Amino acid sequence: MVVKYLFFECPGNPSPFRGIMNIMKNEGKNDVSLEFRAVTKRFGVVSAVRDLRLSIRAGEIYGLIGPNGSGKTTTVKMAAGLYHPTAGSVRVRGTDMTLSPSKAKQFIGYIPDDPAAYDRLSGREFLEFVGEIRSMDRRERDRRIEALLGEFGIADMANGAFGTYSRGSKQKISIIAALLHSPQVLLVDEPMVGLDPESARVTLRLFSEFAHQGGAILLSTHSLPMAEKICNRFGMLKNGKLIAEGTPKELSVLVGHAGTLEDSYLALAGGA
Amino acid sequence: MLRLLLANRIRATVAALRGAGWAQLAVVCAFIALGAAMITMAYLGFLRGFGFLIAEDQVGPLVARYVLETSFSIVFFLGVASFVASSTSFFYRAEELNILATLPIPPVKLFFYRFLMAAISAAWPVALISVPAMAAYAVVMGGGFAQVLFVALIIGLFTAAISLVGALLSFVLAPFARKLPSPALWIAEAVVFFGVAAIMAKQIVPRSIMVTFAGAVDAPGVAIAERRVSEMFALMPSSPFVRAIIQSLTENGVAPYLLLKILFTLVILSVVLMMIARRSYLSLWQSYGSRPMPVLKKESAQRKTFPRIFKLGYGFLLEKDLLMLTRDGGEMARAASLGALLVLFVATLRAVADIGQLGSPQLFTFAVTFAFASVGYLALTFCMRFVFPAFSLEGRGAWAVLSSPIHAHELYSWKFFFWVAVLELLTVPAIFVAAVLFSLPSALTFLLMMAMACVAATVVAMTLGQGTLFPRFRERNPDLIATTPAGLSATAIGIAYLLIIVRYVHVAMSSYLALGVVPARDIFGIIIVSFALAGTYWTVVTRSLDRIEIVS
Numbered sequence: 072m073v074v075k076y077l078f079f080e081c082p083g084n085p086s087p088f089r090g091i092m093n094i095m096k097n098e099g100k101n102d103v104s105l106e107f108r109a110v111t112k113r114f115g116v117v118s119a120v121r122d123l124r125l126s127i128r129a130g131e132i133y134g135l136i137g138p139n140g141s142g143k144t145t146t147v148k149m150a151a152g153l154y155h156p157t158a159g160s161v162r163v164r165g166t167d168m169t170l171s172p173s174k175a176k177q178f179i180g181y182i183p184d185d186p187a188a189y190d191r192l193s194g195r196e197f198l199e200f201v202g203e204i205r206s207m208d209r210r211e212r213d214r215r216i217e218a219l220l221g222e223f224g225i226a227d228m229a230n231g232a233f234g235t236y237s238r239g240s241k242q243k244i245s246i247i248a249a250l251l252h253s254p255q256v257l258l259v260d261e262p263m264v265g266l267d268p269e270s271a272r273v274t275l276r277l278f279s280e281f282a283h284q285g286g287a288i289l290l291s292t293h294s295l296p297m298a299e300k301i302c303n304r305f306g307m308l309k310n311g312k313l314i315a316e317g318t319p320k321e322l323s324v325l326v327g328h329a330g331t332l333e334d335s336y337l338a339l340a341g342g343a
Numbered sequence: 344m345l346r347l348l349l350a351n352r353i354r355a356t357v358a359a360l361r362g363a364g365w366a367q368l369a370v371v372c373a374f375i376a377l378g379a380a381m382i383t384m385a386y387l388g389f390l391r392g393f394g395f396l397i398a399e400d401q402v403g404p405l406v407a408r409y410v411l412e413t414s415f416s417i418v419f420f421l422g423v424a425s426f427v428a429s430s431t432s433f434f435y436r437a438e439e440l441n442i443l444a445t446l447p448i449p450p451v452k453l454f455f456y457r458f459l460m461a462a463i464s465a466a467w468p469v470a471l472i473s474v475p476a477m478a479a480y481a482v483v484m485g486g487g488f489a490q491v492l493f494v495a496l497i498i499g500l501f502t503a504a505i506s507l508v509g510a511l512l513s514f515v516l517a518p519f520a521r522k523l524p525s526p527a528l529w530i531a532e533a534v535v536f537f538g539v540a541a542i543m544a545k546q547i548v549p550r551s552i553m554v555t556f557a558g559a560v561d562a563p564g565v566a567i568a569e570r571r572v573s574e575m576f577a578l579m580p581s582s583p584f585v586r587a588i589i590q591s592l593t594e595n596g597v598a599p600y601l602l603l604k605i606l607f608t609l610v611i612l613s614v615v616l617m618m619i620a621r622r623s624y625l626s627l628w629q630s631y632g633s634r635p636m637p638v639l640k641k642e643s644a645q646r647k648t649f650p651r652i653f654k655l656g657y658g659f660l661l662e663k664d665l666l667m668l669t670r671d672g673g674e675m676a677r678a679a680s681l682g683a684l685l686v687l688f689v690a691t692l693r694a695v696a697d698i699g700q701l702g703s704p705q706l707f708t709f710a711v712t713f714a715f716a717s718v719g720y721l722a723l724t725f726c727m728r729f730v731f732p733a734f735s736l737e738g739r740g741a742w743a744v745l746s747s748p749i750h751a752h753e754l755y756s757w758k759f760f761f762w763v764a765v766l767e768l769l770t771v772p773a774i775f776v777a778a779v780l781f782s783l784p785s786a787l788t789f790l791l792m793m794a795m796a797c798v799a800a801t802v803v804a805m806t807l808g809q810g811t812l813f814p815r816f817r818e819r820n821p822d823l824i825a826t827t828p829a830g831l832s833a834t835a836i837g838i839a840y841l842l843i844i845v846r847y848v849h850v851a852m853s854s855y856l857a858l859g860v861v862p863a864r865d866i867f868g869i870i871i872v873s874f875a876l877a878g879t880y881w882t883v884v885t886r887s888l889d890r891i892e893i894v895s
Contacts, residue, residue: 151746153893172746181746187739189663190647191670197743199649203659204747213648232670248743 103165104129104178104256104287105150110159112145112233113310119145121311123159127287129255132278134302135291136332138340142311144184147260150289151181163256180254184261184291186245190234194225194244197233198251205252212251219247222277223270238265246274247338250281257281257288263297299332307339316340348443348456370826382475389479397483402559402568407480408589409556409572413547414476415581418468420504420543424536426465426509431520431528433461434513434624435631444628454620464508464715477588493591493598500605501584507612508580514619517627529672535681547575583608604721657749660757663735674729674821681725685769687702688717704856707781712849714777716841719798722770723837726802730762731810731833732824738741741816741893751888759807766799787852790861794848797873802837808880809833816893836876843872 106125112120120142127133135143148154149161152172161168166175188197195216202212219228223243233241242265247256257278263271279301282288290299298305299319307315307322315325319332326338360368392410395402443453477494486494520528533614552571559568576582587601650659668674733754737744744754774795778788813829824830853867 148893151742153742155743155890155892173750176746176748179746181742183742185739188743189667189738189740191667192663196666197740200659200663201743201747203650204744204749206748209648273846 072217081313102129102248103127104131104163105289106162107146107150108157108160108162110146110149110161112142112149112154113157116184118311120149120156120308123308123311123313125306125313125316127256127289129285129287130282131304132282132288132290132302134298134305135296135308136288136293136298136305137308141308143308144260145311146308147181147184147258147289147291150256150258151177151179178255180252180257180261182242182245182257182259184247184264186238186241188233188234188241188244188248192233193231194229194233194236194240195220197244198229198248201248201251207252215251216247220251223247224275239267239270243270246277250277255286255312257286259288259290259292261292261294262290263292263294271297295333295336305332307336309340344422348448348452349459350462364828367826369831375636378470381471385472386479389476390482393479393483395422402537402556403560404593405559405565405568406556408585409552411476411480411585411589412572412576412579412582414472415501415545415585416543416576418473419501419579419581420539421468422465422502422505423509423512424539426461426506427513427516428508428532428536429464430461430513430517431631433464435517435521435628437645438700440628444625450625451617451621454624455466455617458506458616458620459511461510462502465506465509466502469498469505473498473501479865481592486592490591493602497584497587497591497602497605497831500609501581503609504580504584504605504612507603507609507616510616511612514616514623514627521627521631527672529676533676547579634738649868657753657757660744660749660754661761664758664761667736679726681721681728682769684771685718685721688714688721688779689773704853708849708852708856711777711781711783711787711852712845714776714781715794715848716845718770718773718777718795719802719845720838722766722795722799722802723834723841724804725766725769726762726806727825727830727834728739728821728836730758730766730803731806731830732821733758733762733807734811735814735816735818735824736821737814738816738819745891745893751891752885755807755811755884755888762803762807763800766803767796768797770799782853786861787855790851790855790866791848793866794844794869797869798841798844801840801873801877804877804880805836805840806833808884809836811884811891812887814891840872840876844869847872 083249103126107123107125110120110123111118123142123146131246135146137143145154149156150163150168152168152175155169159176160170163175164178166178168175189200192200198216198220199212202209202216207215217226220229223246224339225240225243228236228240233244236244246262249259259278262274262278266274275297278288280288282301282303290298290302304316304318305322306313315322315335317325319335322332322335322339323329326335328334328338360371363371393407396407396410399406434454437457440453442455443456477498481491482493523531552575555571559565576585583605587598587605590598590601650662652665653659653662668678669803737754745751763879771792774791775788778791783791809832810824810828813827815824815827818824847865847868851861854860854862854865
């Protein structure tokens with residue numbers, strides 16, 4: 072119900088996710104929201120990502136899985152414009168992230184693997200700052216901040232200095248920061264680390280609602296049971312290569328035996 | 344157990360030095376060389392002064408005693424202040440305590456281990472002032488081997504006394520300090536420091552002391568002066584140490600009575616300290632760890648949302664930096680100390696200006712150029728500490744801005760204009776005051792102000808540019824960011840640039856004093872060199888910002 076209020080029942084501004092709703096209305100749910108076109112990323116002689124080709128459609132939650140060092144975080148950071156591809160291109164809603172970064176970044180919300188921010192700002196000030204860099208209307212910004220802080224039950228502590236927060240509280244603030252401006256594409260790197268079960272449930276609900284409204288999510292994670300609950304499709308990265316892609320069922324067919332996502336993962340990680 | 348902890352600390356230090364890059368090692372070597380140079384200079388200064396004073400039959404030895412008493416009082420005060428100021432981090436906030444406190448180490452031993460660390464850290468004024476002063480005095484007085492050993496023992500006991508008093512004071516203050524937020528604590532410490540310093544200065548350097556010494560031309564006069572000096576330092580904790588050393592060197596003995604008195608006092612202080620440590624140390628450490636989360640501002644209907652001041656355009660980027668800076672007590676204290684240096688510089692300029700005006704045109708030109716160079720160097724130091732790390736200090740939170748539609752250019756430009764404004768406001772008025780004190784004609788005043796305005800903007804462009812070209816987003820300590828190879832090369836480039844500008848100023852001043860005009864060539868030279876350096880950095884950095892990555 073709260074999510075419904077957040078997204079639809081705001082008098083004067085019916086939907087903070089109006090961008091997403093417009094997409095749904097005008098362009099339909101099957102549009103590609105995020106696309107990697109033959110993307111390679113090298114750090115010196117090390118290839119972190121190699122010839123990555125994948126696309127995520129509006130309304131889809133795409134789980135990026137793989138062992139440590141497989142290139143998941145690098146992939147998410149390239150989509151966020153924090154890394155630049157050595158070759159190939161990343162396109163967000165059809166806009167090239169390298170050629171038109173400012174335009175492409177308007178569409179995205181990013182939840183980093185390390186939810187650090189400015190230690191001497193309060194959580195609320197940080198969110199207000201994020202609203203400013205996203206050019207949000209201030210009244211709308213403040214309304215969204217209070218609503219999302221209330222969702223996670225951290226409105227009372229949001230005036231404390233960010234540097235004094237626990238890992239979980241920092242994670243909640245960074246999730247709110249990513250959702251604040253109603254992005255169209257959400258880039259998420261290990262969202263559940265440090266979250267208590269209640270907040271994890273809230274987060275999953277927000278993600279599901281986001282996708283339901285036409286948003287696309289690229290979710291990098293090691294938490295396979297959680298990912299299995301909400302992701303429509305998965306891509307398995309190993310040594311920077313996308314070695315398998317599909318629904319959990321398709322992946323289990325690919326590895327040749329029925330089982331959980333974890334079974335498929337272990338088979339792919341060991342055998343590929 | 345204590346030996347193990349100390350050995351482990353030494354091993355960690357050696358390992359850190361082995362793992363350090365050349366830039367860090369260069370900085371360590373530079374600091375060691377600087378310390379050695381300062382000790383040597385202090386020794387030579389004291390040697391010359393004491394040599395001159397002791398040669399005086401009447402009042403000389405008394406003035407020497409006064410100098411020793413004064414310097415030891417200052418050292419004692421600085422040492423205790425330094426110990427108390429650093430005690431919070433040494434005793435309660437050190438990260439290794441989180442591990443050590445879980446091990447079966449008795450609280451007293453754990454405290455003693457941290458006490459030794461703090462004592463070594465607070466011994467710098469002893470090393471810089473007391474040791475060279477006493478060494479010079481012993482040489483002048485022709486002390487034998489036994490006396491030198493005795494002096495060394497007394498210096499060691501003096502260092503211990505500083506640390507014991509510092510530790511006791513820090514225990515007394517800890518319950519109050521714990522409750523204060525960092526900026527308030529820094530301000531309170533600064534107020535107490537300057538208050539005590541002012542009282543001390545009034546007590547040990549009264550204006551009338553020179554009259555007293557001037558009147559000591561015969562035996563009764565010397566006796567009066569001696570009594571005056573004894574009265575002045577009677578309550579100073581450092582006085583017994585000075586008297587023990589003087590007695591030992593003048594009477595070729597080892598001053599057993601004073602030594603026993605000192606030892607007795609130190610034993611009493613040690614016992615009291617250990618008793619307090621046994622009872623309170625761990626509970627105090629725990630209470631520091633369980634400090635309530637500091638709330639920056641209470642929620643209320645009147646709470647002003649961010650941004651509060653700079654609401655237009657990208658002003659919020661500036662406001663964010665301002666908030667971060669003003670809420671960091673340590674950074675504000677460092678900025679204030681550099682500001683205090685600037686004020687001190689202007690205050691001493693009056694004397695320099697008098698000397699300069701009395702001397703030859705060459706001396707006058709040198710004095711003015713030196714004043715200009717000093718302000719320029721201060722600007723460079725300020726920039727290396729605050730401007731160079733500014734982009735890196737966006738830190739692990741840089742993702743918020745760099746994943747947003749705001750281009751990194753905006754972030755960079757706002758930092759640039761902010762720091763240029765700060766530096767211009769600090770340096771141009773300072774150089775204007777210098778010009779007034781030197782009674783410079785308007786043409787030269789304009790030249791100096793124009794040159795300083797160029798220096799301020801260029802030094803900001805260079806240091807911010809260099810820091811942005813080689814960012815270290817993972818590093819939180821600005822001191823460590825500034826001592827990377829990129830930081831050291833920025834310092835070298837800054838000094839080279841300053842030397843060129845100072846040369847132009849010197850030549851322009853000489854020409855003006857000889858011919859009555861400031862050559863346009865020098866004015867253009869200053870502008871062109873400044874624009875070339877600042878423009879190069881601006882161009883290179885703005886291009887690099889298109890490809891900037893937050894690489895961990």
